[in-house]
Amino acid sequence: MPDLLIELFSEEIPARMQARAREDLKKLMTDGLVEAGLTYGSAGAFSTPRRLTLTIEGLSANSPTTREERKGPRTDAPDAALEGFLRSTGLSKDQLEARDDKKGQVWFATLTKPGRAAAEIVAEVLDRTIRDFPWAKSMRWGAGNLRWVRPLHSILCILTDEAGANVVPLEIEGIATGNTTRGHRFMAPDAFTVSGFDDYAAKLRRARVMLDPAEREAAIRQEAESLAFARGWEIVPDDGLMAEVAGLVEWPVPLMGVIEDRFLDLPPEVLQTSMKEHQKFFSARNPKTGRIEGFVTIANIDTPDDGATILAGNQRVLAARLSDAAFFYENDLREAKAGMDHWAEGLKSVTFHNKLGSQADRIARIAALAREIAPLVGADPNQAEEAARIAKLDLRSAMVGEFPELQGTMGRYYALAAGKPEAVADAARDHYSPLGPSDEVPTAPVSVAVALADKIDTLTGFWAIDEKPTGSKDPFALRRAALGVIRLVLQSEKSLPVSDMTLKPIIDHVVSKSVRENEFLSYAKSIPVPDDLKLKIAKFSLEAESLSKALDQLASDRDEGILSDRAIKISMDLLSFLHDRLKVYLRDQGIRHDIIDAVLAQPGNDDLVLVVSRATALNDMLKTEDGKNLTQGLKRAGNILGQAEEKDGVEYSFGADVKFAETDEERALFAALDTAEPAIRQAVAAEDFPAAMSAIAALRGPIDAFFEAVQVNTDSQVLRRNRLNLLSRIREAGRQIADFTRIEG
Amino acid sequence: MTSPNRPRSFQEIILRLQNYWAAQGCAVLQPYDMEVGAGTFHPATTLRALGGKSWAAAYVQPSRRPTDGRYGENPNRLQHYYQYQVIIKPSPPDLQELYLGSLKAIGLDPMIHDVRFVEDDWESPTLGAWGLGWEVWCDGMEVSQFTYFQQVGGHDCRPVSGELTYxxxxxxxxxxxxxxxxxxxxxxxDSPIPLSYGDIFRQTEREYSRWNFDQADTEMLFQHFKDAEAECARILAADETDSAGRRIPMAHPAYDQCIKASHIFNLLDARGVISVTERQAYIGRVRTLAKACADLFMTTEAAGNAA
Incomplete structure (x- = not known):
């Protein structure tokens, strides 16, 4: 059983592409080998900035010989048929065998395909793998046609068994396979031969290359931490940065530096972001002061001066960067202390979306909305409005211009500098949250009000202009905004009916000037006149005061009915989008989709807190034996009733009387319903769904016993009608809680 | 950085690069005599990257980025600065080694510095050009841009040029x-009359910053843009055959107008009179010119395609 070693040696592969490339190389090669009939024991893939490596152990030396039987024409068929068969099988007549078949004698051919040597198959699969490699971006170089992520320089490909190592011969666009590679670009640039994976990894290490990215990460982590520890600091963990840095070096050499005192007053987030984004430094925190006071840079070389020159250079570059940051911060703070009016003014000229106006327009809407939501979530309306007004002003600050990922974070610092209360400043930082399914949800009331207003404005705005997510396309991150609304509402545990929050903003959007202007523009464009003339007409008309008056008029009276219908339609559509997101969210929490459907079919389904507590209680009950049987009973009652109603053309809903009851079981069901109905009603009214569930669960025994003992469809019309009306009481009891017909099983 | 090999002045670094690349066989060209935003705009790069003919050139290119003006006060930012540009077609297999040799030539020994090739793909929307490569880091600082051109002016580069920009x-x-x-x-x-960069450029940075940001006549510039655009189109549309019956398509004169339009756009941008939405439209207009110039150049002898 030979082992296979492949190394694709190139110019520097982008760090972010290496993990995927390792997986692709392994999968394409092993799949190809297996498809060609080879088997293997194990496979492993590695990468450094300059190489992609695959090792496969225990590869079969040959693919197996295969035999295939093919049935031909009858022996008495015309010659032409036989000739065709011989041609297609590549055999001669004496190699065929005549056998008896149902319809007489038939020619049979046995085709033997001899196995092929592993080397031949490897060369074939490797050739295909290199030519079709799924790089996210690839390029040509020199005068060649081959595509690779960066110029490919050499291919090492050897099969090793007891007898030794053999190069698998292959040539791709002038690059011939061999058994040599090179070490570190500067510390060991010469070529050397290798005889197998262990030899390869050992020689690479001597040539200052750590092949395994996991080992490089571990080495970086350990050395960085011990450097930090020696100063009493700790490294701020950053997995993304770690993976990137490990993909930028073949021989990691962590070096620690100190941040100059003059920069220590910068917010830690600024230090961390600047060092990470520009320099790919890890931040070192002093746990005593809580500040970022140092950094670790990962060099790719051991130098005679132990990295002194490298560190000095890095320190210089950092100082230049942080001087910029400090300059931005000082200017920004000055603007903040002056009240941030320039920023607010500036946002008027920043377009949010051409149909939804400027950022300033948007802020005004969010402020109005935050004010309305505030009392519902226990926030002070004035504070919520003020927070919404300042929350996005940092978008105009120099620091956020330089580091967009610091939006909100800087907003908080600047709000505090402007003398705003903590709650308002916190809302500036937190109102973008939650950003993803695992991001933390703000809980401070002012933050919640602004976060909700922000997301609702986004959702209602894009719904009003009919820019909804489709398939995998969601350019405005509306699914994320919807999930944000859901998580904010659920976390608040308050009754915040979604339609109450969305209807008014939708109406505002629908009648807003910018939306209507845009509609007018697209209408103007549809007029059959030359393009430039159309635009002139549109522009001219929009400037004319009469038009805006006309638009206002349209909004106020004649179209009022149409507009409100449209707003309601949009609102319902948005609600069902939120329900879809809620289903996804609850499914992740382990609640079955049919249960969610059964609950969403109930009135009050725009109160998400209510929906979730109903669904949770129902989910819990349906896990019990009582719950499962009760569902059966409810469904059976529903079915019998439904059939009878269809047949008779009436709805049975009223008038069951215990005096027509014939059996004890029937009487017992009357009694049980008499107890359960008010209990369920009260529990539902009090939104105590677990209590409602146990009240209805108490019906399980009586219902089962009733169906056991009583036949509903008897000949006596009086008895039948009475029993159907009794069943309708069961159905009604169930409906108080959920639409049980939607429960599966 | 205390090695005896260390250069002593700005001009010595330029001279060493010139000598180094001359020794590698590049034609050492002079700067293009027009205002450009980067060395890539020099026709020796933009146009010569097109077509099948081999090419190797190196040159200093004064570059103007009006928005980067800081009145000479910022330690790193200038509205007028110098790029060193090397372009070799087809890109040689040892281009990385050649590049590292140039760093050694100016005193950056990769055995004591940390030289790294960090992914950075290059794209010029104005030139309709893109390529893959890296920014080269030395001790955490970006010192060069290293690009394998894939497309210029909308044409696939065959063969591929390797471009280095310092x-x-x-x-x-x-x-x-x-x-x-x-x-x-x-x-x-130690010269008898030692001159600093500031002695030469502090005043000009101040003057140009003021002109770029506050004074440039925007109406005139808008008109210049239109004129350059129109002249470019006219040259491109002109009959390829002159009055004496010779075929002389005028790709370079047309491209000069494209360069002009691009620089005028940069000036207008610095004056803050181009809105975000208009910006894309202007870039698109320059790209249209660049592509048309590239189309015409492709039919010429310099592109290896003379009829």
Whole structure:
């Protein structure tokens, strides 16, 4: 059983592409080998900035010989048929065998395909793998046609068994396979031969290359931490940065530096972001002061001066960067202390979306909305409005211009500098949250009000202009905004009916000037006149005061009915989008989709807190034996009733009387319903769904016993009608809680 | 950086690069005599990257980025600075080694520095050009841009050119250990008349910053843009055959107008009179010119395609 070693040696592969490339190389090669009939024991893939490596152990030396039987024409068929068969099988007549078949004698051919040597198959699969490699971006170089992520320089490909190592011969666009590679670009640039994976990894290490990215990460982590520890600091963990840095070096050499005192007053987030984004430094925190006071840079070389020159250079570059940051911060703070009016003014000229106006327009809407939501979530309306007004002003600050990922974070610092209360400043930082399914949800009331207003404005705005997510396309991150609304509402545990929050903003959007202007523009464009003339007409008309008056008029009276219908339609559509997101969210929490459907079919389904507590209680009950049987009973009652109603053309809903009851079981069901109905009603009214569930669960025994003992469809019309009306009481009891017909099983 | 090999002035670094690339067989060209935003705009790169003919050139290119003006006060930012540009077609297999050799030539020994190739793909929307490559880091600082051109002016590059761009001031400041660009020695500090970068450029940076940001006549510039655009189109549309019956398509004169339009756009941008939405439209207009110039150049002898 030979082992296979492949190394694709190139110019520097982008760090972010290496993990995927390792997986692709392994999968394409092993799949190809297996498809060609080879088997293997194990496979492993590695990468450094300059190489992609695959090792496969225990590869079969040959693919197996295969035999295939093919049935031909009858022996008495015309010659032409036989000739065709011989041609297609590549055999001669004496190699065929005549056998008896149902319809007489038939020619049979046995085709033997001899196995092929592993080397031949490897060369074939490797050739295909290199030519079709799924790089996210690839390029040509020199005068060649081959595509690779960066110029490919050499291919090492050897099969090793007891007898030794053999190069698998292959040539791709002038690059011939061999058994040599090179070490570190500067510390060991010469070529050397290798005889197998262990030899390869050992020689690479001597040539200052750590092949395994996991080992490089571990080495970086350990050395960085011990450097930090020696100063009493700790490294701020950053997995993304770690993976990137490990993909930028073949021989990691962590070096620690100190941040100059003059920069220590910068917010830690600024230090961390600047060092990470520009320099790919890890931040070192002093746990005593809580500040970022140092950094670790990962060099790719051991130098005679132990990295002194490298560190000095890095320190210089950092100082230049942080001087910029400090300059931005000082200017920004000055603007903040002056009240941030320039920023607010500036946002008027920043377009949010051409149909939804400027950022300033948007802020005004969010402020109005935050004010309305505030009392519902226990926030002070004035504070919520003020927070919404300042929350996005940092978008105009120099620091956020330089580091967009610091939006909100800087907003908080600047709000505090402007003398705003903590709650308002916190809302500036937190109102973008939650950003993803695992991001933390703000809980401070002012933050919640602004976060909700922000997301609702986004959702209602894009719904009003009919820019909804489709398939995998969601350019405005509306699914994320919807999930944000859901998580904010659920976390608040308050009754915040979604339609109450969305209807008014939708109406505002629908009648807003910018939306209507845009509609007018697209209408103007549809007029059959030359393009430039159309635009002139549109522009001219929009400037004319009469038009805006006309638009206002349209909004106020004649179209009022149409507009409100449209707003309601949009609102319902948005609600069902939120329900879809809620289903996804609850499914992740382990609640079955049919249960969610059964609950969403109930009135009050725009109160998400209510929906979730109903669904949770129902989910819990349906896990019990009582719950499962009760569902059966409810469904059976529903079915019998439904059939009878269809047949008779009436709805049975009223008038069951215990005096027509014939059996004890029937009487017992009357009694049980008499107890359960008010209990369920009260529990539902009090939104105590677990209590409602146990009240209805108490019906399980009586219902089962009733169906056991009583036949509903008897000949006596009086008895039948009475029993159907009794069943309708069961159905009604169930409906108080959920639409049980939607429960599966 | 205390090696005896260390250069002593800005001009010495330029001279060493010139000598180094001359020794590697590049034609050492002179700067293009028009205002450009980067060395890539020099026709020796933009146009010569097109077509099948081999090419190797190196040159200094003064570059103007009006929005980067800081009145000579910022230690690193200038509205007028120098790029060193190398372009070789087809890109040789040892281009990385050649590049590293140039760093050694100016005193950056990769055995004591940390030289790294960090992914950075290059794209010029104005030239309809893109390529893959890296920014080269030395001790955490970007010192060069290294690109394998894939497309220029909308045409696939066959063969592929390798392009190296050095930001000369930044690189020199690092090699010379200077903190503020204006303090950098331009000629040898021991010369009879030592001149710093500031002696030569502090005043011009101030003057141009004021003109770029406050004074440039925007109406006139808008008109110049239109004129350049129109003249470019006219040259491209002109009959390829002259009055004497010779076929002389005028790709380079047309491309000059494209360069002009691009620089005028940069000036208008610095004056803040181009809105975000208009910006894309202007870039698109320059790209249209660049592509048309590239189309015409492809039919010429320099592109290996003379009829």
């Amino acid at each position: 930001g000369l001031e930044r690189l020199a400041m690092y090699v010379l250990g200077v903190e503020h660009v204006m303090d950098m020695p331009f000629n040898d500090p």
